Amino acid sequence: MNIALEELQKQNKTVYKNVFNHFYKGLVLYANNFLFDQQASEDIVQEVFIALWENAKNIEIKTSLKAYLFAMVRNRCLNYLKAVKVTDDLNLIDLNSMLILDEDLDLISEEEKNILYNQILKIIATFPESMQQVFKLKFIENYSYNEIADEMGISVNTVKTQLQRAKTKISQSLVVILALLSIRQ
Template identity: 50%
Template sequence: MNNHLLIVQIKKKDTVAFKRCYDLFFKDLVVYANRYLSDFSVSEDVVQEVFVYIWEHSKKIEIKSSLKSYLFVMVKNRCLNHLKSINITDNEDYLKYSQSLIDEVEVSSLTEDNNGLYLKVLEVVDKMPLNMQEIFKLKFIENYKYIEIAEELNISLNTVKTQLKRAKVKIKESLVVSVFYLIIINFFA
């Protein structure tokens, strides 16, 4: 069934055509919505709302482009409205929002057992400034306490805390993409 015929059938409230449309586009629309929202459950809700709207307003809907384009634009607009409703208005807010959705990365719990994530963290650590690398490795690989790191490197305790905090931020920022990739893979598995 081509998209034009699908639209005509949906306008006639054909449930088989509507289910076909849903099955055809739902997963791709959720992945697309998640690019904006960084939360699969909210993304699914947004896509569900789009399909409910289409079903409820099927007789009034005028699709001048392709059905696929129409659906993607609707999802994008709903995502942007959702972000506005929670006061996400710029890229910095979006980054904070995305990071808040990822569970706090407890670096000390990373082991070679969860190999992919462990290696990704080590990659990020290798790109950090040398002083930050050293502090990070002493804390999370050598299990030094904050005070021991400060004494070992002859720096203040506040410097140790600040450097570790910055290191965690760098790790979280770089893992955002990796974690979402894993979520996507698990979602479709």
């Protein structure tokens, strides 16, 4: 069993604080990919850490603490979206989580992963040059919004707008790709 989990189960505040500090920012970014609402994303991640603390003694993790935390955040985001009546009939939210969290990619075949990956690269190639650069800095180089803005000499809001437009274009295009993949099966 994971040493960090053992210490969390013993209510070790130092380990809990370290886990919080290590995962908080990434979990908020992950939640924000579902919600597109920074405050709601922060609230959900804080709720996850409260639940982790309150239920640590009863938690059984079969994968890793990281995968467990990301799954908790994803589930709470989906519940939040259901509560505000957002529907996802095409399962774009699940696809988005697959693209962000590699652990979920084992749900689709290797062939489908390659098709999706190649189609995403083709979609990105159609973006205007500046949008391509913003997208690559964010998702390939893992830059923060501020780092991208500094690198490119643009505002953080422009970075966010470019990324939102890129995600929208990818989501719209992937609907067709996923439909074609499901027809093949």
